[in-house]
Amino acid sequence: MIEGGSGDTYAVVLMDTQGTFDNASTYMQCTTIFALSTIVSSVQIYNLVDTIQEDSLQHLSLFVEYGRLALREAQQFGTPFQSLVFCIRDFKAPEDFPYGKEGGVQFLDQVLKTEPDQPEELKTVREQIHSCFEEIQCFLLPHPGHRVAERGSFRGHVKDLRPIFREEVRKMVVALLEPHILKPKIVNGKAVTCRKMIQFFKEYAATFDGGTLPEARSILNANARLLCIEACHEAKLTYCRGMDRSTSGPRMMPEKQLLRLHIKHGITALNIFDKCPKIGASEVRSKMLEKLQEDINAELEKYKRVNLEKRVTGCASAMTACGDSPLLGVGLGAAASGAVAATVMTMQAGLVSAGIVSIPIALGTLFAIWIYVYAKPYVEQCFEKGEKDDIELRAL
The missing domain is CATH 1.20.58.420 (AHSP)
Incomplete structure (x- = not known):
């Protein structure tokens, strides 16, 4: 975990694909690993010995084809890949190109430059490599020492490495992993979080899960x-x-x-x-x-x-639930009618005092119905406004 210059924390995963393009793996296996690691990485370190051979550039042909397709159909996302780093081990001409990044840039410019008499295929590969990657770097490293080269004598101790090799490796690591240099993995124009990266691994792995190398269109469909x-x-x-x-x-x-x-x-x-x-x-x-x-x-x-x-049960709850329906109005009307009928009956029976009391009760009931009908829309507006304000506060 490294805190970047912007204050964001990056989870840096260093993935070793040892054995790529060696004698122990088939060309199909090597190309698949190389292609898959390039697609999922923000920085792909292409580890080579002595120099950059023409066939080493040809291994990038899948990316050239995919890059051409992506630049045409998904050009709004910019370059398909981020950073390609050539790491040339055991470099034998430090007098022409000094070790490190500075000499590596000079050496790479010479290798990737196009010549008028170059075959069109070689020229196209070089042009497409530049267009497919956002950044291309090169580091020249010396031989690590004979004790490292002899497997029987090397036990993994740093002290067994040549001092000049240790120093150049340190410079390369700093140049790639310094906090202000770090960049997140970008897929389809957006930075990828660790959670999303899991989905990306699954999608790309499924694309490459077959007996043949996937076509560039298949990779583009995976991105889609x-x-x-x-x-x-x-x-x-x-x-x-x-x-x-x-x-x-x-x-x-x-x-x-x-x-x-x-x-x-x-x-x-x-x-x-x-x-x-x-x-x-x-x-x-x-x-x-x-x-x-x-x-x-x-x-x-x-x-x-x-x-x-949320369905409510019980008479009182049902009455409350039907408050926005005609049932409540009918109920109040029935209560008022009953009160008026009771007033008439009591007055006919001679109970004048009771009738005088019943009349205000009936009139009060009718007044309550009128208040309900008149005020109901305004009350509902107040409640709706209150709920809306509450929702906005919770959203903030």
């Missing part, structure tokens, strides 16, 4: 899936937040109203997904859109169950 996965996550999160706000009340709402809210927030979610850049095969996007719609419909079923759990 990653984009769609992220867009689906954001869209679903927006839908759930909107539904949570709209259904946060304690009372059960009619199913038609719940469906209207589902459609409203569902459209918002689909608009978010639609803004996802359109790269790769259209089938990839269609499948991810179908999955998003299935996920949103599954969330609706959850909101339906929660809404049903």
